Amino acid sequence: MTRSNLVGGEMLDWSDLHPGDARPAAAGPAAEALLAATLTLDADVLLAGPHAAELVEFVASRVASVDLLVRSAPDAEELAELLATTKGQVFCGSLDRFAVDEKVDAGYDVVVALDGLERVVGPDTAGFSWGDCLARLGGLLRSEGTLLLGAANGFGFERLVQPDISAALPRDEEWGREVGDRAPGGLKRVRAAVASAGLRAEQTYAVFPSLVQAEVALTEVDGLAAVVAARAVASRNDGPVLMDPYRVVLDAADAGVAFELAPGWYFVVGAEVPAVLPAGVVPEGEGVLLEEHLLMALRCDDQAELRRVIPTYVAWLAGGGAGSPDNVIVDGGSYRLFGEPQELDVVEHLRRFATRVLEGGGRVPWPVAADAHQLTGRLASMAGITVPEPEFTPDEVIRPRGSAEQLRTVARLADELAHASARAILFEGTVSGIRRSRPYRVGHAVMNPARVIRRRLQRVLKKVRR
Structure with missing residues (x-):
């Protein structure tokens, strides 16, 4: 005892x-x-x-x-x-x-x-x-x-x-x-x-x-x-x-x-x-996680690889596959499940990947793909799928999980805003220069009287018809 x-x-x-x-x-x-x-x-x-x-x-x-x-x-x-x-x-x-x-x-x-x-x-x-x-x-x-x-x-x-x-x-x-x-x-x-x-x-x-x-x-x-x-x-x-x-x-x-x-x-x-x-928790065989493969393509701006892989992955889903990129292994052109199956439709699988990209502070090569829905739509379009536009709500904004990724995202957005502001200033300066040019002033002087006469004739004709 x-x-x-x-x-x-x-x-x-x-x-x-x-x-x-x-x-x-x-x-x-x-x-x-x-x-x-x-x-x-x-x-x-x-x-x-x-x-x-x-x-x-x-x-x-x-x-x-x-x-x-x-x-x-x-x-x-x-x-x-x-x-x-x-x-x-x-x-x-x-x-x-x-x-x-x-x-x-x-x-x-x-x-x-x-x-x-x-x-x-x-x-x-x-x-x-x-x-x-x-x-x-x-x-x-x-x-x-x-x-x-x-x-x-x-x-x-x-x-x-x-x-x-x-x-x-x-x-x-x-x-x-x-x-x-x-x-x-x-x-x-x-x-x-x-x-x-x-x-x-x-x-x-x-x-x-x-x-x-x-x-x-x-x-x-x-x-x-x-x-x-x-x-x-x-x-x-x-x-x-x-x-x-x-x-x-x-x-x-x-x-x-x-x-x-x-x-x-x-x-x-x-x-x-x-x-x-324990045995069996790590899958056997060759291949890499599909999520990592897609993330690398995003970082390198390899859109050709994205347009090659996304359609084949969507075809795998259509053939009975049930896994998001975070639990699917890609080996060349073949796919296999890693973990439990996820019963989601194609758009939901792609949205899950888009959400994980933004949560991890991953690089997105398209400025318009700043939220999960826009990124999902961009990825789905590569497989010929149109994603309807939902109503925007502030709660759906996805922020990076880590403080470091948040600071990096803020720095990236600030840089993009600075570039956009610089382009706007350049455009405004170009337009202002055009307006001050002699051809513009001559054309404006010639066309302006013609516009006035045209408007007056339109008013007179309306009165006559009445």
Whole structure:
């Protein structure tokens, strides 16, 4: 029967499972998929640090025995009750106080710390650095054991896209600690720290959108995998943002730095695991997202490519396709669905793309296509479709999501207005010069009397007819 044991350094009035002003425990489909790929029915497992209750239950259902090490006393009691019929124990306290008994001395087959190492100790622990925590966990492994380690990125995508000043304020869990107690900054330093602990990472994953909400974990962030990562980051940042999260991730992937800017990483020591977690979230095969292909054509003002692709895409829709450009993959002249089908008509699919272009602050080569309806109409006309003109309402104006894209759009509009004003001034000056010219004055003098005589004759003829 599972029972709770106090080992020292426990937090009596604190919960990592139900935080008030702190981040929640590690969870998510990617975490579950990683555990499913590494755990075996005969394994003895140690879960170190806060992991969501459903993740703990998942581990317990797949192994021979599971021990838990948590720093929160209320969490320890809750988990001990949850695992009442499971073989194993719940230890409450800090990792540095974790006693080495006969069970621990024999080592574990798998040690899991997907939440990272910052929360395996409490505020009473001093002089026990992140590297010390890692070395201690490594020492709990059997000779052929597996370590699953999570590490948060201190300078990931959220630092680039999240403007909420409240996120910069310290939370209850962020008490003052020594510099050495924090995780190394950046992927390169974390990898070096893992190697310094005598551990060899067989696989490293970039985790999106965060360690506590791990939707997907990837060994490479490019192509269609980058699209999956971008969607995960965008879903987590649905409020005001400094830059459009979706576009930031894709641009970073295009520059080859998306892996380094991931919100977190998983390090797998001593096990072979698949390249994508969960499996199947990244489409297989060649091709690019249709939306990205069209956006590139817009940026380059390649209207010939737009006029080639839009009709073939519309023909694909007419043949039974059901996807907007943001979830359709184009490979040469063929199209296939990426994700769930969208039951929209052709114009609605094109309007969805136009809306995403404007929300992302994308370049539009036609000045008249300044709103979603006009851009939709321009694109639809390339496939021979006429879009009726709706009534304009101010609420339908689409603004870029990010502050940076908004400023860029304002600058572009200001530049267009300046050019239009300059052309108007030039036109006005040309007209004024014509009016001051001798031919114009002679013609005006000749034609003006003729106009007066004509008007008078018309009035006289009207009177005679009456």
